[in-house]
Amino acid sequence: MADEKTVLIGRCGPTVLLPKQGSKIVPLRRTAPLRVDVAGGGPVGLAYACTLKSLLGDQVSIRVHDRRWMRRGDRVVWRGAAEGNNRREQVVTLQSNVWAALPEAVQQRLFVPGRFSEMWPLGPDSPASKGRPRNIKVRWIEDCLLDMAQDVYGIELVPAAYEKPARWDGLHVLAIADGARSATRDSLREHFGTPSRELFSVDGSPLDERVLGIRVTAKVPDEHTVPLTVAQNRFLFNSLGGGFINMRLTTEEASEIVALGESGPVSCIGKFGCSMRPDNGRFVCDRHRAVFKPSVDRLSFLWPRILDGLRFFGVGVADVVAINSFTLGMQQMSKFTAQLAPSTFGFLLGDAANSLHFWPGRGLNTGLKSALSLAVNLQKRWRGKPFRAADFAQHEGIMQQLQYREKSRAWTTMLMPDSEGVPRGIEDRIRTGLQGPYDRNALVQTLYQRVLEIKKRLGDRMGSLATDEWYYGRISALDTRTLKVMVESGAWITREIGGEEVEIPSAVSADVQAPARRLSLVS
Numbered sequence: 001m002a003d004e005k006t007v008l009i010g011r012c013g014p015t016v017l018l019p020k021q022g023s024k025i026v027p028l029r030r031t032a033p034l035r036v037d038v039a040g041g042g043p044v045g046l047a048y049a050c051t052l053k054s055l056l057g058d059q060v061s062i063r064v065h066d067r068r069w070m071r072r073g074d075r076v077v078w079r080g081a082a083e084g085n086n087r088r089e090q091v092v093t094l095q096s097n098v099w100a101a102l103p104e105a106v107q108q109r110l111f112v113p114g115r116f117s118e119m120w121p122l123g124p125d126s127p128a129s130k131g132r133p134r135n136i137k138v139r140w141i142e143d144c145l146l147d148m149a150q151d152v153y154g155i156e157l158v159p160a161a162y163e164k165p166a167r168w169d170g171l172h173v174l175a176i177a178d179g180a181r182s183a184t185r186d187s188l189r190e191h192f193g194t195p196s197r198e199l200f201s202v203d204g205s206p207l208d209e210r211v212l213g214i215r216v217t218a219k220v221p222d223e224h225t226v227p228l229t230v231a232q233n234r235f236l237f238n239s240l241g242g243g244f245i246n247m248r249l250t251t252e253e254a255s256e257i258v259a260l261g262e263s264g265p266v267s268c269i270g271k272f273g274c275s276m277r278p279d280n281g282r283f284v285c286d287r288h289r290a291v292f293k294p295s296v297d298r299l300s301f302l303w304p305r306i307l308d309g310l311r312f313f314g315v316g317v318a319d320v321v322a323i324n325s326f327t328l329g330m331q332q333m334s335k336f337t338a339q340l341a342p343s344t345f346g347f348l349l350g351d352a353a354n355s356l357h358f359w360p361g362r363g364l365n366t367g368l369k370s371a372l373s374l375a376v377n378l379q380k381r382w383r384g385k386p387f388r389a390a391d392f393a394q395h396e397g398i399m400q401q402l403q404y405r406e407k408s409r410a411w412t413t414m415l416m417p418d419s420e421g422v423p424r425g426i427e428d429r430i431r432t433g434l435q436g437p438y439d440r441n442a443l444v445q446t447l448y449q450r451v452l453e454i455k456k457r458l459g460d461r462m463g464s465l466a467t468d469e470w471y472y473g474r475i476s477a478l479d480t481r482t483l484k485v486m487v488e489s490g491a492w493i494t495r496e497i498g499g500e501e502v503e504i505p506s507a508v509s510a511d512v513q514a515p516a517r518r519l520s521l522v523s
């Protein structure tokens with residue numbers, strides 16, 4: 001329009017119409033929005049999209065793709081078991097430095113009574129000023145964020161696998177959050193490099209650990225189990241009135257993780273991570289109708305060890321809801337930020353960037369930190385013009401810090417150094433524990449003293465714990481071999497894995513962010 005008067009509003013100003021000029025309202029000519037695609041709408045992809053939208057408002061246009069979604073009427077919903085998607089039931093612990101940095105509206109939606117609990121103590125990543133870590137189900141996070149993405153933030157959702165486009169025209173940012181086995185990252189290998197397992201190997205072989213995840217309903221208050229978990233390294237219980245008891249296995253024990261079909265072993269729990277659910281005293285996979293062998297094999301050496309671990313946390317076999325198994329290993333990434341085209345940058349986020357051994361419980365926290373860091377970086381740098389590589393120096397630095405901090409922590413947990421600092425892996429420890437001689441009284445006393453020390457140490461950092469007698473009862477009810485395995489596995493190496501945490505820069509507040517308005521009169 002020849003007589004149009006144009007006001008250029010900066011990065012995140014509201015949609016503005018110029019005051020009437022005579023009888024005519026003149027529309028604002030605005031900078032085009034930041035265009036963002038997200039591959040993967042798990043907890044990290046969705047949290048990233050919602051956070052970025054809450055920071056940049058209508059200055060950003062976001063589209064998220066996930067292959068686990070489908071369209072129902074005018075909504076996008078999660079596929080269910082009937083559509084071949086087993087929703088994840090695990091309970092994760094979010095540190096308060098992480099949950100308190102999520103948009104206020106997201107926090108209000110996630111943390112409603114009954115949907116979270118505070119089980120773990122305050123620590124460097126959960127300072128008293130922000131509050132205790134919170135246990136919450138991954139499934140609940142995903143449900144809330146998917147609803148908020150469409151109802152609150154108006155984000156475009158594409159219920160399909162992400163396909164790399166032939167050209168990147170017009171796209172400013174590709175956030176890659178499609179999980180540990182990221183196909184998108186693999187398809188862009190020439191930009192991000194090839195992940196290496198070299199640094200996480202022992203004697204030249206990558207170290208992988210096999211873990212059993214036993215989903216249970218719990219009768220004991222969540223907090224009471226914390227000293228039991230922290231006193232040993234064989235079993236870990238993370239609960240929200242029920243949750244997963246995870247059990248680390250030796251190679252021999254892992255060889256028992258077999259599913260039996262009518263005519264022999266079936267690729268099932270070992271290969272596809274299927275859930276084995278209770279069915280007339282056995283545990284059966286819904287999908288393959290195969291039976292979890294240890295639960296029916298009278299000669300199984302693993303099954304009684306599983307039951308003993310359950311008993312330690314006050315859980316019986318009737319309280320088991322499902323059994324899963326997974327393998328944990330780590331790889332080093334060379335970079336997390338890459339220029340895909342002159343005006344398009346790609347970023348690895350979440351498990352696609354850093355997949356961690358979960359024993360120290362940091363995978364999702366690290367993923368959310370990566371998402372928050374990128375959202376804040378984009379808020380600070382978007383000027384309506386193509387980005388330059390230098391715009392992301394801060395974010396890439398944070399990603400490298402996270403990789404160093406979190407993988408060092410997880411690797412130490414995998415190597416399990418002894419008191420002299422010499423690595424003594426969990427397999428060796430479990431094997432030693434399974435061999436005699438056994439001095440039952442000494443074993444009970446050692447484990448009990450450990451629990452008492454941990455209780456004392458945690459005293460002022462969390463709520464009330466159970467009585468000493470209750471802990472003694474739990475320990476003295478254990479089988480002698482299980483006791484020795486627990487003693488040999490060692491208490492959590494909290495000093496070695498503790499210390500300073502990676503801080504994510506804060507978002508710029510709306511007042512500071514409001515840019516200088518430039519009035520440009522075009523006539």
Ligand SMILES: Cc1cc2nc3c(=O)[nH]c(=O)nc-3n(C[C@H](O)[C@H](O)[C@H](O)COP(=O)(O)OP(=O)(O)OC[C@H]3O[C@@H](n4cnc5c(N)ncnc54)[C@H](O)[C@@H]3O)c2cc1C
Pocket residue numbers: 039040041042043044045065066067068090091092093094138160161162163177178179180182183184213238244326349350351352358361362363364365366367
């Ligand atoms: C037993 C267990 C316990 C854990 N406990 C903790 C804990 O206490 N604390 C903690 O911080 N972390 C914990 N973790 C880790 C945590 O669950 C993960 O770090 C987190 O789920 C990673 O989120 P993400 O969104 O990056 O990846 P994912 O959760 O893997 O999501 C990736 C998404 O991408 C989609 N996708 C995949 N490929 C494509 C494609 N090609 N196109 C489109 N979409 C695609 C998938 O459908 C999925 O929705 C635990 C993990 C396990 C297994």
